[in-house]
Amino acid sequence: MLRLVRANWIQRVSCNIQKMQTDGKLFVGRMFSVQDSLPKLPVPPLEQTVQKYLRTVQPLLSDEEYANTLKIVKDFEKDPGPKLQNLLEKRAQRETNWLSDWWMNTAYLDFRQPVTVNVSPGVVFPKQNYSDKEGQLRFTAKLISGLLSYKTMIDQQTLPVEKMGKQSLCMMQYYKILCGCRIPGRKKDTWVCYPPDEANPPRHVIIAHNNAFFSMDLYGSNNQPLNTEQLHVQLKHVVRQSKEVETPIGLLTTENRNKWAKSYELLLKDKENKVSLSELHRSICVICVDNQLPDSAAGEEESTAARMMLHGGGSQLNSANRWCDKTLQFIVGKNGVCGLNYEHTTAEGPPIISIVDHILDYCSKSEDKSAPAPDVKAPRKLKFNITFPELKNNIEEAVENIDSMVKDVDLNVFKFTEYGKNFPKSQKLSPDSYLQMAFQLAYFRLYSKPCATYETASLRQFQLGRTDTIRSCSIESFEFSKGMLDPAVSTQKKAELLRKAVTGHKNYVAEAIKGQGIDRHLLGLKLVALQNNMKVPTLHMDMAYSLSSHHNISTSQVPAKYEACLVFGPTVPDGYGVCYNPQEKQIIFGVSAFNCCPETVSMKFIDSIQQSLRDMKAVLEGSIQSKL
Protein backbone atom coordinates (compact mmCIF):
# COMPACT_ATOMS: atom_id res chain seq x y z
CA MET A 1 0.00 0.00 0.00
CA LEU A 2 2.71 2.47 1.03
CA ARG A 3 4.74 1.46 -1.94
CA LEU A 4 1.77 2.38 -4.06
CA VAL A 5 1.51 5.74 -2.34
CA ARG A 6 5.15 6.48 -3.14
CA ALA A 7 4.89 5.30 -6.70
CA ASN A 8 1.78 7.39 -7.17
CA TRP A 9 3.39 10.40 -5.65
CA ILE A 10 6.49 10.22 -7.77
CA GLN A 11 4.30 9.76 -10.77
CA ARG A 12 2.16 12.64 -9.63
CA VAL A 13 5.15 14.97 -9.29
CA SER A 14 6.30 14.05 -12.77
CA CYS A 15 2.77 14.60 -14.05
CA ASN A 16 2.66 17.98 -12.32
CA ILE A 17 5.82 18.96 -14.08
CA GLN A 18 4.52 17.72 -17.38
CA LYS A 19 1.31 19.60 -16.77
CA MET A 20 3.17 22.73 -15.80
CA GLN A 21 5.17 22.38 -18.98
CA THR A 22 2.08 22.18 -21.11
CA ASP A 23 -0.37 24.56 -19.48
CA GLY A 24 1.66 26.30 -16.77
CA LYS A 25 -1.22 25.99 -14.30
CA LEU A 26 0.00 23.93 -11.39
CA PHE A 27 3.37 25.42 -10.63
CA VAL A 28 2.75 29.04 -11.20
CA GLY A 29 5.17 30.55 -8.69
CA ARG A 30 8.58 32.06 -9.24
CA MET A 31 10.25 29.00 -7.72
CA PHE A 32 9.30 26.79 -10.68
CA SER A 33 9.29 29.53 -13.31
CA VAL A 34 12.16 28.02 -15.29
CA GLN A 35 11.56 24.37 -14.44
CA ASP A 36 10.15 23.49 -17.84
CA SER A 37 13.03 25.13 -19.66
CA LEU A 38 15.70 23.16 -17.80
CA PRO A 39 17.37 20.59 -20.05
CA LYS A 40 16.93 16.84 -19.64
CA LEU A 41 19.86 14.86 -18.25
CA PRO A 42 21.87 13.63 -21.26
CA VAL A 43 23.35 10.16 -21.74
CA PRO A 44 27.07 10.74 -22.41
CA PRO A 45 28.67 9.09 -25.48
CA LEU A 46 29.85 5.56 -24.68
CA GLU A 47 33.36 6.04 -26.03
CA GLN A 48 33.88 9.19 -23.97
CA THR A 49 32.85 7.40 -20.76
CA VAL A 50 35.10 4.38 -21.26
CA GLN A 51 38.10 6.58 -22.14
CA LYS A 52 37.59 8.65 -18.97
CA TYR A 53 37.03 5.49 -16.97
CA LEU A 54 40.38 4.08 -18.09
CA ARG A 55 42.17 7.28 -17.10
CA THR A 56 40.62 7.28 -13.62
CA VAL A 57 41.39 3.64 -12.82
CA GLN A 58 44.99 3.80 -14.03
CA PRO A 59 46.52 5.32 -10.84
CA LEU A 60 44.81 2.63 -8.75
CA LEU A 61 46.10 -0.40 -10.71
CA SER A 62 49.40 -2.17 -11.39
CA ASP A 63 50.51 -2.34 -15.05
CA GLU A 64 49.32 -5.95 -15.26
CA GLU A 65 45.94 -5.17 -13.73
CA TYR A 66 45.55 -2.19 -16.03
CA ALA A 67 46.29 -4.32 -19.10
CA ASN A 68 43.56 -6.76 -18.03
CA THR A 69 41.06 -3.94 -17.45
CA LEU A 70 41.94 -2.42 -20.81
CA LYS A 71 41.01 -5.69 -22.51
CA ILE A 72 37.72 -5.92 -20.58
CA VAL A 73 36.86 -2.34 -21.57
CA LYS A 74 37.70 -2.93 -25.25
CA ASP A 75 35.46 -6.04 -25.26
CA PHE A 76 32.69 -4.06 -23.57
CA GLU A 77 32.90 -1.40 -26.26
CA LYS A 78 32.08 -4.08 -28.85
CA ASP A 79 29.44 -5.95 -26.86
CA PRO A 80 27.21 -5.38 -24.89
CA GLY A 81 28.17 -1.65 -24.56
CA PRO A 82 26.45 -0.32 -27.73
CA LYS A 83 23.29 -2.37 -27.07
CA LEU A 84 23.04 -1.04 -23.52
CA GLN A 85 23.79 2.49 -24.66
CA ASN A 86 20.94 2.27 -27.13
CA LEU A 87 18.51 1.05 -24.46
CA LEU A 88 19.62 3.80 -22.10
CA GLU A 89 19.17 6.48 -24.75
CA LYS A 90 15.64 5.21 -25.38
CA ARG A 91 14.89 5.41 -21.66
CA ALA A 92 16.26 8.98 -21.60
CA GLN A 93 13.82 9.93 -24.37
CA ARG A 94 10.87 8.51 -22.42
CA GLU A 95 11.62 9.80 -18.92
CA THR A 96 11.87 13.33 -17.54
CA ASN A 97 15.15 12.19 -16.02
CA TRP A 98 16.49 8.73 -16.90
CA LEU A 99 18.40 8.51 -13.63
CA SER A 100 16.28 10.03 -10.84
CA ASP A 101 14.03 7.06 -9.95
CA TRP A 102 16.86 4.57 -10.32
CA TRP A 103 19.08 6.72 -8.15
CA MET A 104 16.48 7.13 -5.40
CA ASN A 105 16.12 3.34 -5.25
CA THR A 106 19.73 2.25 -5.69
CA ALA A 107 21.38 4.85 -3.51
CA TYR A 108 18.75 5.09 -0.81
CA LEU A 109 15.64 2.94 -0.65
CA ASP A 110 17.40 -0.36 -1.44
CA PHE A 111 20.17 0.36 1.06
CA ARG A 112 19.81 -1.85 4.14
CA GLN A 113 22.34 -0.41 6.58
CA PRO A 114 21.07 2.03 9.25
CA VAL A 115 20.44 5.53 7.91
CA THR A 116 22.14 6.88 11.03
CA VAL A 117 25.80 7.67 10.26
CA ASN A 118 25.68 5.73 6.96
CA VAL A 119 23.19 7.88 5.08
CA SER A 120 21.94 10.89 7.04
CA PRO A 121 24.30 13.84 7.41
CA GLY A 122 24.32 16.15 10.43
CA VAL A 123 24.72 19.91 10.32
CA VAL A 124 26.15 21.91 13.22
CA PHE A 125 24.98 25.50 13.55
CA PRO A 126 27.13 28.18 15.14
CA LYS A 127 26.66 28.08 18.91
CA GLN A 128 23.62 30.07 20.03
CA ASN A 129 23.39 32.35 22.98
CA TYR A 130 21.34 30.51 25.61
CA SER A 131 22.33 28.49 28.64
CA ASP A 132 19.15 27.32 30.39
CA LYS A 133 15.94 25.47 29.52
CA GLU A 134 13.96 28.69 29.17
CA GLY A 135 16.50 30.04 26.66
CA GLN A 136 16.53 26.71 24.84
CA LEU A 137 12.74 26.77 24.41
CA ARG A 138 12.75 30.43 23.37
CA PHE A 139 15.35 29.66 20.72
CA THR A 140 13.36 26.60 19.57
CA ALA A 141 10.25 28.76 19.19
CA LYS A 142 12.17 31.29 17.12
CA LEU A 143 13.72 28.56 14.99
CA ILE A 144 10.22 27.23 14.24
CA SER A 145 9.05 30.74 13.32
CA GLY A 146 12.01 31.07 10.95
CA LEU A 147 11.18 27.68 9.48
CA LEU A 148 7.55 28.73 9.00
CA SER A 149 8.58 31.84 7.11
CA TYR A 150 10.73 29.67 4.81
CA LYS A 151 7.92 27.16 4.39
CA THR A 152 5.59 29.95 3.30
CA MET A 153 7.99 30.71 0.44
CA ILE A 154 7.97 27.04 -0.58
CA ASP A 155 4.18 26.74 -0.28
CA GLN A 156 3.58 29.91 -2.26
CA GLN A 157 6.40 29.03 -4.65
CA THR A 158 8.00 32.42 -4.15
CA LEU A 159 11.50 31.11 -3.43
CA PRO A 160 13.89 32.53 -6.02
CA VAL A 161 15.30 29.99 -8.45
CA GLU A 162 18.74 28.95 -7.24
CA LYS A 163 21.65 29.47 -9.62
CA MET A 164 25.06 27.98 -10.16
CA GLY A 165 26.93 30.75 -11.95
CA LYS A 166 24.38 31.86 -14.56
CA GLN A 167 22.73 28.46 -14.76
CA SER A 168 19.30 28.02 -13.12
CA LEU A 169 18.88 24.90 -11.01
CA CYS A 170 16.03 22.44 -10.52
CA MET A 171 14.01 23.41 -7.43
CA MET A 172 12.23 20.10 -6.91
CA GLN A 173 14.29 19.17 -3.82
CA TYR A 174 12.91 22.23 -1.99
CA TYR A 175 9.38 21.08 -2.69
CA LYS A 176 10.03 17.74 -0.97
CA ILE A 177 12.04 18.74 2.09
CA LEU A 178 9.27 19.80 4.46
CA CYS A 179 6.78 17.04 3.85
CA GLY A 180 8.61 13.75 3.26
CA CYS A 181 9.35 10.62 5.22
CA ARG A 182 11.10 7.32 4.60
CA ILE A 183 9.17 4.16 5.56
CA PRO A 184 11.03 0.94 6.37
CA GLY A 185 10.35 -2.14 4.24
CA ARG A 186 11.65 -5.69 4.53
CA LYS A 187 13.71 -5.64 1.34
CA LYS A 188 13.30 -2.08 0.24
CA ASP A 189 12.07 1.11 1.85
CA THR A 190 9.47 3.44 0.44
CA TRP A 191 9.18 7.16 0.56
CA VAL A 192 6.01 9.12 1.22
CA CYS A 193 5.30 12.78 0.80
CA TYR A 194 2.47 15.13 1.73
CA PRO A 195 3.17 18.19 -0.39
CA PRO A 196 1.68 21.64 0.24
CA ASP A 197 -0.78 21.44 -2.65
CA GLU A 198 -2.45 18.29 -1.22
CA ALA A 199 -6.07 18.65 -0.10
CA ASN A 200 -5.01 18.18 3.52
CA PRO A 201 -1.39 19.34 3.77
CA PRO A 202 0.60 18.85 7.00
CA ARG A 203 0.11 21.63 9.54
CA HIS A 204 2.05 20.18 12.46
CA VAL A 205 5.58 19.39 13.55
CA ILE A 206 6.67 16.60 15.88
CA ILE A 207 8.44 17.72 19.04
CA ALA A 208 10.75 15.09 20.56
CA HIS A 209 11.57 15.53 24.22
CA ASN A 210 12.84 12.92 26.68
CA ASN A 211 12.27 10.28 23.94
CA ALA A 212 8.54 11.15 23.79
CA PHE A 213 6.92 12.53 20.63
CA PHE A 214 4.26 15.24 20.47
CA SER A 215 2.27 16.49 17.53
CA MET A 216 2.23 20.29 17.67
CA ASP A 217 0.13 22.41 15.29
CA LEU A 218 1.86 25.38 13.71
CA TYR A 219 -1.32 27.05 12.46
CA GLY A 220 -4.47 28.29 14.12
CA SER A 221 -7.98 27.57 12.88
CA ASN A 222 -7.85 30.13 10.03
CA ASN A 223 -4.50 28.81 8.78
CA GLN A 224 -2.66 31.67 10.46
CA PRO A 225 0.78 30.65 11.73
CA LEU A 226 1.32 30.69 15.48
CA ASN A 227 3.56 33.54 16.52
CA THR A 228 6.82 32.93 18.37
CA GLU A 229 5.27 33.60 21.76
CA GLN A 230 2.53 31.04 21.13
CA LEU A 231 5.07 28.49 19.95
CA HIS A 232 7.03 29.06 23.14
CA VAL A 233 3.91 28.41 25.25
CA GLN A 234 3.25 25.21 23.29
CA LEU A 235 6.82 24.01 23.81
CA LYS A 236 6.59 24.62 27.55
CA HIS A 237 3.46 22.48 27.55
CA VAL A 238 5.39 19.66 25.82
CA VAL A 239 8.19 19.84 28.37
CA ARG A 240 5.73 19.76 31.27
CA GLN A 241 4.09 16.65 29.80
CA SER A 242 7.36 14.75 29.37
CA LYS A 243 9.36 15.15 32.56
CA GLU A 244 10.51 11.53 32.69
CA VAL A 245 12.64 9.77 30.09
CA GLU A 246 10.43 7.42 28.05
CA THR A 247 10.93 4.05 26.34
CA PRO A 248 13.49 4.71 23.58
CA ILE A 249 11.21 3.77 20.70
CA GLY A 250 12.92 6.25 18.35
CA LEU A 251 16.00 4.03 18.47
CA LEU A 252 14.21 1.56 16.21
CA THR A 253 14.67 4.09 13.39
CA THR A 254 18.46 3.90 13.83
CA GLU A 255 18.48 0.17 13.11
CA ASN A 256 19.33 -1.88 10.04
CA ARG A 257 16.39 -1.27 7.70
CA ASN A 258 15.25 -4.91 7.52
CA LYS A 259 15.18 -5.13 11.31
CA TRP A 260 13.36 -1.84 11.65
CA ALA A 261 10.86 -3.02 9.02
CA LYS A 262 9.99 -6.08 11.14
CA SER A 263 9.46 -3.94 14.25
CA TYR A 264 7.46 -1.45 12.19
CA GLU A 265 5.09 -4.19 11.06
CA LEU A 266 4.55 -5.21 14.69
CA LEU A 267 3.93 -1.61 15.72
CA LEU A 268 1.32 -1.22 12.99
CA LYS A 269 -0.76 -4.03 14.49
CA ASP A 270 -1.86 -1.65 17.25
CA LYS A 271 -4.42 1.03 16.32
CA GLU A 272 -2.94 3.76 18.51
CA ASN A 273 0.54 3.09 17.20
CA LYS A 274 -0.79 3.34 13.67
CA VAL A 275 -2.22 6.80 14.35
CA SER A 276 1.04 7.92 15.98
CA LEU A 277 3.13 6.67 13.05
CA SER A 278 0.86 8.44 10.62
CA GLU A 279 1.26 11.71 12.58
CA LEU A 280 5.04 11.28 12.39
CA HIS A 281 5.04 10.59 8.67
CA ARG A 282 2.67 13.43 7.86
CA SER A 283 4.52 16.05 9.89
CA ILE A 284 6.41 19.01 8.43
CA CYS A 285 9.55 17.96 10.30
CA VAL A 286 10.77 16.79 13.70
CA ILE A 287 12.14 19.23 16.28
CA CYS A 288 14.32 17.45 18.84
CA VAL A 289 14.61 19.30 22.14
CA ASP A 290 17.58 17.50 23.68
CA ASN A 291 18.23 17.19 27.39
CA GLN A 292 21.71 15.77 27.59
CA LEU A 293 25.05 17.14 26.48
CA PRO A 294 28.27 15.28 27.25
CA ASP A 295 31.18 17.18 28.75
CA SER A 296 33.71 18.18 26.20
CA ALA A 297 37.29 19.29 26.56
CA ALA A 298 38.16 22.90 25.72
CA GLY A 299 38.36 23.37 21.97
CA GLU A 300 36.32 20.24 21.30
CA GLU A 301 32.84 21.73 21.66
CA GLU A 302 32.17 21.77 17.93
CA SER A 303 33.20 18.14 17.49
CA THR A 304 30.93 17.14 20.40
CA ALA A 305 28.10 19.12 18.82
CA ALA A 306 28.76 17.44 15.45
CA ARG A 307 28.42 13.99 17.05
CA MET A 308 25.08 15.03 18.60
CA MET A 309 23.90 16.01 15.11
CA LEU A 310 25.20 12.88 13.40
CA HIS A 311 24.12 10.17 15.85
CA GLY A 312 22.87 11.75 19.07
CA GLY A 313 25.61 10.35 21.31
CA GLY A 314 24.04 6.97 22.14
CA SER A 315 21.15 5.54 24.11
CA GLN A 316 22.02 7.39 27.31
CA LEU A 317 22.27 10.74 25.54
CA ASN A 318 20.06 11.83 22.65
CA SER A 319 19.97 9.06 20.05
CA ALA A 320 16.44 7.98 21.06
CA ASN A 321 15.18 11.56 20.95
CA ARG A 322 15.03 11.28 17.15
CA TRP A 323 12.84 9.88 14.40
CA CYS A 324 15.49 9.17 11.77
CA ASP A 325 13.06 8.33 8.95
CA LYS A 326 11.84 11.91 8.81
CA THR A 327 13.44 14.02 6.10
CA LEU A 328 14.35 16.91 8.38
CA GLN A 329 15.05 16.90 12.13
CA PHE A 330 16.11 20.13 13.77
CA ILE A 331 18.05 19.53 16.96
CA VAL A 332 18.10 22.10 19.73
CA GLY A 333 20.42 20.96 22.47
CA LYS A 334 21.56 22.36 25.77
CA ASN A 335 23.84 25.38 26.17
CA GLY A 336 23.44 26.78 22.67
CA VAL A 337 24.35 23.56 20.84
CA CYS A 338 22.06 23.10 17.86
CA GLY A 339 21.85 21.91 14.30
CA LEU A 340 20.00 19.29 12.33
CA ASN A 341 20.07 15.84 10.82
CA TYR A 342 18.49 14.99 7.49
CA GLU A 343 17.51 11.79 5.78
CA HIS A 344 19.17 11.94 2.38
CA THR A 345 16.65 10.19 0.11
CA THR A 346 15.26 13.38 -1.40
CA ALA A 347 17.78 16.15 -1.06
CA GLU A 348 21.43 17.10 -1.06
CA GLY A 349 23.07 19.51 1.37
CA PRO A 350 22.71 22.82 -0.52
CA PRO A 351 18.90 23.18 -0.20
CA ILE A 352 19.17 22.18 3.45
CA ILE A 353 21.85 24.82 4.03
CA SER A 354 19.69 27.39 2.30
CA ILE A 355 17.00 26.73 4.96
CA VAL A 356 19.65 26.91 7.70
CA ASP A 357 20.96 30.27 6.45
CA HIS A 358 17.40 31.63 6.34
CA ILE A 359 16.59 30.40 9.86
CA LEU A 360 19.82 31.77 11.33
CA ASP A 361 19.16 35.12 9.63
CA TYR A 362 15.67 35.07 11.09
CA CYS A 363 16.88 34.15 14.59
CA SER A 364 19.41 36.98 14.61
CA LYS A 365 16.67 39.54 13.95
CA SER A 366 14.32 41.21 16.41
CA GLU A 367 11.25 39.68 18.01
CA ASP A 368 8.24 38.44 16.04
CA LYS A 369 5.46 41.03 16.33
CA SER A 370 2.79 39.14 14.40
CA ALA A 371 -0.69 38.76 15.89
CA PRO A 372 -1.50 35.53 17.73
CA ALA A 373 -3.27 32.83 15.74
CA PRO A 374 -6.80 31.95 16.93
CA ASP A 375 -8.01 28.60 18.33
CA VAL A 376 -4.70 26.96 19.09
CA LYS A 377 -4.92 23.29 20.10
CA ALA A 378 -2.61 21.94 22.81
CA PRO A 379 0.18 19.61 21.58
CA ARG A 380 -0.88 15.95 21.57
CA LYS A 381 1.39 13.24 22.93
CA LEU A 382 1.78 10.32 20.52
CA LYS A 383 0.98 6.99 22.15
CA PHE A 384 3.03 3.89 21.50
CA ASN A 385 1.97 0.54 22.91
CA ILE A 386 4.85 -1.90 23.06
CA THR A 387 2.69 -4.98 23.45
CA PHE A 388 4.70 -7.70 21.69
CA PRO A 389 7.66 -9.11 23.68
CA GLU A 390 9.55 -9.18 20.38
CA LEU A 391 9.26 -5.40 20.16
CA LYS A 392 10.73 -5.01 23.62
CA ASN A 393 13.63 -7.23 22.60
CA ASN A 394 14.10 -5.25 19.41
CA ILE A 395 14.33 -2.01 21.37
CA GLU A 396 16.91 -3.58 23.70
CA GLU A 397 18.93 -4.70 20.69
CA ALA A 398 18.63 -1.21 19.21
CA VAL A 399 20.14 0.18 22.43
CA GLU A 400 23.15 -2.12 22.07
CA ASN A 401 23.52 -1.41 18.37
CA ILE A 402 23.40 2.36 18.59
CA ASP A 403 25.87 2.34 21.47
CA SER A 404 28.36 0.27 19.53
CA MET A 405 27.84 2.42 16.44
CA VAL A 406 28.50 5.57 18.44
CA LYS A 407 31.68 4.01 19.85
CA ASP A 408 32.79 3.20 16.33
CA VAL A 409 32.45 6.73 14.94
CA ASP A 410 35.54 8.90 15.09
CA LEU A 411 34.34 12.39 14.10
CA ASN A 412 36.04 15.74 14.42
CA VAL A 413 35.38 19.24 13.19
CA PHE A 414 38.18 21.68 12.60
CA LYS A 415 38.57 25.21 11.34
CA PHE A 416 41.59 25.96 9.22
CA THR A 417 42.06 29.66 9.88
CA GLU A 418 45.42 30.36 8.17
CA TYR A 419 43.63 31.18 4.93
CA GLY A 420 40.37 30.57 3.11
CA LYS A 421 39.18 30.31 -0.48
CA ASN A 422 40.55 33.79 -1.24
CA PHE A 423 44.08 32.37 -1.44
CA PRO A 424 43.56 29.84 -4.27
CA LYS A 425 41.42 32.45 -6.03
CA SER A 426 44.31 34.93 -5.81
CA GLN A 427 46.42 32.24 -7.51
CA LYS A 428 43.76 31.90 -10.24
CA LEU A 429 42.93 28.41 -9.04
CA SER A 430 39.52 26.93 -8.26
CA PRO A 431 39.25 26.70 -4.44
CA ASP A 432 37.27 23.48 -4.62
CA SER A 433 39.78 21.73 -6.88
CA TYR A 434 42.62 23.07 -4.76
CA LEU A 435 41.06 21.56 -1.61
CA GLN A 436 40.50 18.25 -3.37
CA MET A 437 44.21 18.15 -4.18
CA ALA A 438 44.95 18.86 -0.51
CA PHE A 439 42.96 15.70 0.35
CA GLN A 440 44.89 13.69 -2.26
CA LEU A 441 48.20 14.87 -0.86
CA ALA A 442 47.06 14.33 2.74
CA TYR A 443 46.13 10.72 1.99
CA PHE A 444 49.28 10.01 0.01
CA ARG A 445 51.44 11.37 2.83
CA LEU A 446 49.82 8.95 5.29
CA TYR A 447 49.47 5.82 3.15
CA SER A 448 52.04 6.22 0.33
CA LYS A 449 49.39 5.35 -2.25
CA PRO A 450 46.50 7.10 -3.98
CA CYS A 451 42.90 6.05 -3.35
CA ALA A 452 39.55 6.24 -5.08
CA THR A 453 37.91 9.50 -4.05
CA TYR A 454 34.30 10.60 -4.34
CA GLU A 455 33.24 14.19 -4.60
CA THR A 456 29.62 15.16 -5.11
CA ALA A 457 28.85 16.94 -8.38
CA SER A 458 25.48 18.60 -8.62
CA LEU A 459 23.27 17.62 -11.56
CA ARG A 460 20.62 20.17 -10.65
CA GLN A 461 21.12 22.00 -13.94
CA PHE A 462 18.84 19.26 -15.27
CA GLN A 463 15.19 18.52 -14.53
CA LEU A 464 14.94 16.40 -11.36
CA GLY A 465 18.75 16.28 -11.28
CA ARG A 466 20.56 14.93 -8.22
CA THR A 467 24.29 14.12 -8.30
CA ASP A 468 27.17 12.47 -10.13
CA THR A 469 30.64 11.58 -8.89
CA ILE A 470 33.74 13.64 -9.42
CA ARG A 471 36.63 11.17 -9.39
CA SER A 472 39.20 13.41 -7.71
CA CYS A 473 42.00 10.88 -7.83
CA SER A 474 43.62 11.22 -11.25
CA ILE A 475 46.90 10.59 -13.03
CA GLU A 476 47.69 14.29 -12.41
CA SER A 477 46.79 14.18 -8.70
CA PHE A 478 49.04 11.13 -8.29
CA GLU A 479 51.95 12.91 -10.00
CA PHE A 480 51.36 15.97 -7.84
CA SER A 481 51.26 13.98 -4.57
CA LYS A 482 54.46 12.10 -5.43
CA GLY A 483 56.21 15.31 -6.51
CA MET A 484 55.23 17.23 -3.37
CA LEU A 485 56.76 14.63 -1.09
CA ASP A 486 59.95 14.21 -3.11
CA PRO A 487 62.72 16.47 -1.76
CA ALA A 488 64.52 16.18 -5.12
CA VAL A 489 61.68 17.98 -6.92
CA SER A 490 62.07 21.76 -7.10
CA THR A 491 59.51 24.18 -5.68
CA GLN A 492 58.88 25.43 -9.21
CA LYS A 493 58.11 21.94 -10.46
CA LYS A 494 55.89 21.20 -7.44
CA ALA A 495 53.85 24.32 -8.14
CA GLU A 496 53.50 23.26 -11.79
CA LEU A 497 52.32 19.80 -10.75
CA LEU A 498 49.81 21.38 -8.37
CA ARG A 499 48.43 23.74 -11.03
CA LYS A 500 48.14 20.89 -13.52
CA ALA A 501 46.32 18.66 -11.01
CA VAL A 502 43.94 21.47 -9.99
CA THR A 503 43.18 22.28 -13.63
CA GLY A 504 42.59 18.60 -14.43
CA HIS A 505 40.16 18.35 -11.53
CA LYS A 506 38.35 21.55 -12.49
CA ASN A 507 37.90 20.22 -16.02
CA TYR A 508 36.41 17.00 -14.63
CA VAL A 509 34.01 19.10 -12.49
CA ALA A 510 32.97 21.21 -15.47
CA GLU A 511 32.10 18.07 -17.44
CA ALA A 512 30.44 16.24 -14.52
CA ILE A 513 28.00 19.06 -13.74
CA LYS A 514 27.07 19.15 -17.45
CA GLY A 515 25.97 15.52 -17.23
CA GLN A 516 29.17 14.12 -18.74
CA GLY A 517 30.40 12.27 -15.64
CA ILE A 518 31.04 8.55 -15.83
CA ASP A 519 29.73 6.96 -12.64
CA ARG A 520 26.00 7.48 -13.13
CA HIS A 521 26.40 6.55 -16.81
CA LEU A 522 28.12 3.28 -15.89
CA LEU A 523 25.44 2.62 -13.27
CA GLY A 524 22.76 3.28 -15.88
CA LEU A 525 24.36 0.81 -18.29
CA LYS A 526 24.33 -1.85 -15.57
CA LEU A 527 20.75 -1.17 -14.49
CA VAL A 528 19.43 -1.13 -18.04
CA ALA A 529 21.08 -4.55 -18.56
CA LEU A 530 19.31 -5.91 -15.47
CA GLN A 531 16.02 -4.36 -16.48
CA ASN A 532 16.27 -6.15 -19.84
CA ASN A 533 17.17 -9.52 -18.27
CA MET A 534 20.73 -9.32 -19.53
CA LYS A 535 23.84 -10.31 -17.55
CA VAL A 536 25.75 -7.76 -15.48
CA PRO A 537 28.54 -6.69 -17.89
CA THR A 538 32.06 -8.00 -17.16
CA LEU A 539 33.23 -4.39 -16.88
CA HIS A 540 31.07 -3.97 -13.78
CA MET A 541 32.49 -7.13 -12.21
CA ASP A 542 36.11 -6.24 -12.87
CA MET A 543 38.25 -5.43 -9.82
CA ALA A 544 39.05 -2.02 -11.36
CA TYR A 545 35.36 -1.11 -11.16
CA SER A 546 35.03 -2.15 -7.51
CA LEU A 547 38.36 -0.59 -6.56
CA SER A 548 37.46 2.72 -8.17
CA SER A 549 34.07 2.63 -6.42
CA HIS A 550 35.57 1.84 -3.01
CA HIS A 551 35.89 5.45 -1.88
CA ASN A 552 38.52 5.66 0.81
CA ILE A 553 37.83 9.36 0.76
CA SER A 554 34.23 10.48 0.32
CA THR A 555 33.83 14.24 0.12
CA SER A 556 31.32 17.01 -0.43
CA GLN A 557 31.58 20.74 -0.55
CA VAL A 558 28.66 22.40 1.25
CA PRO A 559 29.23 26.14 1.46
CA ALA A 560 27.25 28.14 4.01
CA LYS A 561 26.98 31.80 4.90
CA TYR A 562 27.28 31.03 8.61
CA GLU A 563 29.97 29.01 10.36
CA ALA A 564 27.92 25.87 9.87
CA CYS A 565 29.49 22.53 9.16
CA LEU A 566 27.97 19.46 7.58
CA VAL A 567 29.22 16.04 8.72
CA PHE A 568 28.69 12.50 7.49
CA GLY A 569 30.17 9.06 8.02
CA PRO A 570 32.70 7.33 5.76
CA THR A 571 31.14 5.25 2.99
CA VAL A 572 33.54 2.31 3.45
CA PRO A 573 34.87 0.75 6.68
CA ASP A 574 38.44 1.84 5.91
CA GLY A 575 37.57 5.29 4.66
CA TYR A 576 37.21 8.94 5.57
CA GLY A 577 34.16 11.15 5.20
CA VAL A 578 35.13 14.78 4.58
CA CYS A 579 32.72 17.68 4.26
CA TYR A 580 33.94 21.24 3.93
CA ASN A 581 32.60 24.76 4.00
CA PRO A 582 35.13 27.03 2.27
CA GLN A 583 34.70 30.59 3.49
CA GLU A 584 36.69 33.60 2.35
CA LYS A 585 39.25 33.57 5.15
CA GLN A 586 38.85 30.14 6.69
CA ILE A 587 37.76 26.63 5.82
CA ILE A 588 35.61 24.49 8.11
CA PHE A 589 36.03 20.72 7.81
CA GLY A 590 34.09 17.82 9.29
CA VAL A 591 36.15 14.62 9.08
CA SER A 592 34.98 11.14 10.05
CA ALA A 593 36.47 7.64 10.20
CA PHE A 594 35.58 4.36 11.89
CA ASN A 595 37.43 3.21 15.00
CA CYS A 596 37.07 -0.42 13.88
CA CYS A 597 39.69 0.36 11.25
CA PRO A 598 42.94 1.11 13.13
CA GLU A 599 44.54 2.62 10.01
CA THR A 600 42.05 5.47 9.69
CA VAL A 601 42.08 8.17 12.38
CA SER A 602 40.23 11.43 11.80
CA MET A 603 42.75 13.61 13.71
CA LYS A 604 45.62 12.06 11.79
CA PHE A 605 43.92 12.92 8.50
CA ILE A 606 43.05 16.41 9.74
CA ASP A 607 46.71 17.05 10.65
CA SER A 608 47.78 15.82 7.25
CA ILE A 609 45.23 18.07 5.48
CA GLN A 610 46.53 21.07 7.43
CA GLN A 611 50.09 20.18 6.49
CA SER A 612 49.06 19.89 2.83
CA LEU A 613 47.35 23.28 2.89
CA ARG A 614 50.51 24.87 4.34
CA ASP A 615 52.83 23.13 1.89
CA MET A 616 50.67 23.95 -1.12
CA LYS A 617 50.56 27.63 -0.22
CA ALA A 618 54.31 27.65 0.31
CA VAL A 619 55.10 26.15 -3.11
CA LEU A 620 52.71 28.49 -4.90
CA GLU A 621 54.17 31.52 -3.15
CA GLY A 622 57.68 30.29 -3.82
CA SER A 623 57.15 29.68 -7.54
CA ILE A 624 57.61 32.08 -10.40
CA GLN A 625 54.01 32.29 -11.64
CA SER A 626 52.97 33.56 -8.23
CA LYS A 627 55.64 36.25 -8.30
CA LEU A 628 54.81 37.48 -11.78
Ligand code: COA
Ligand atom coordinates in the same frame (compact mmCIF):
# COMPACT_ATOMS: atom_id res chain seq x y z
N1 COA B 1 40.43 31.66 -10.43
C1 COA B 1 39.80 32.49 -9.57
N2 COA B 1 38.61 32.18 -8.98
C2 COA B 1 38.06 30.99 -9.28
C3 COA B 1 38.67 30.08 -10.16
C4 COA B 1 39.91 30.46 -10.75
N3 COA B 1 40.55 29.68 -11.60
N4 COA B 1 37.89 29.00 -10.28
C5 COA B 1 36.83 29.21 -9.49
N5 COA B 1 36.91 30.41 -8.89
C6 COA B 1 35.94 31.05 -7.99
C7 COA B 1 34.52 30.89 -8.48
O1 COA B 1 34.18 31.92 -9.38
C8 COA B 1 33.73 30.96 -7.20
O2 COA B 1 33.62 32.32 -6.82
P1 COA B 1 32.60 32.81 -5.66
O3 COA B 1 33.23 32.51 -4.34
O4 COA B 1 32.50 34.26 -5.91
O5 COA B 1 31.32 32.09 -5.89
C9 COA B 1 34.63 30.29 -6.20
O6 COA B 1 35.94 30.37 -6.74
C10 COA B 1 34.28 28.84 -5.94
O7 COA B 1 34.46 28.06 -7.12
P2 COA B 1 35.02 26.57 -7.03
O8 COA B 1 35.84 26.42 -5.83
O9 COA B 1 35.63 26.24 -8.34
O10 COA B 1 33.75 25.70 -6.74
P3 COA B 1 32.30 25.74 -7.31
O11 COA B 1 31.52 26.77 -6.54
O12 COA B 1 32.32 25.85 -8.79
O13 COA B 1 31.77 24.32 -6.84
C11 COA B 1 31.43 21.96 -6.91
C12 COA B 1 32.31 23.14 -7.37
C13 COA B 1 31.92 20.69 -7.51
C14 COA B 1 31.49 21.86 -5.38
C15 COA B 1 29.96 22.28 -7.34
O14 COA B 1 29.92 22.41 -8.74
C16 COA B 1 29.02 21.18 -7.02
O15 COA B 1 28.67 20.36 -7.85
N6 COA B 1 28.53 21.10 -5.76
C17 COA B 1 27.69 20.04 -5.33
C18 COA B 1 27.48 20.23 -3.88
C19 COA B 1 26.58 19.17 -3.33
O16 COA B 1 25.55 18.84 -3.89
N7 COA B 1 26.95 18.60 -2.19
C20 COA B 1 26.19 17.54 -1.63
C21 COA B 1 26.24 17.54 -0.16
S1 COA B 1 25.21 16.28 0.49
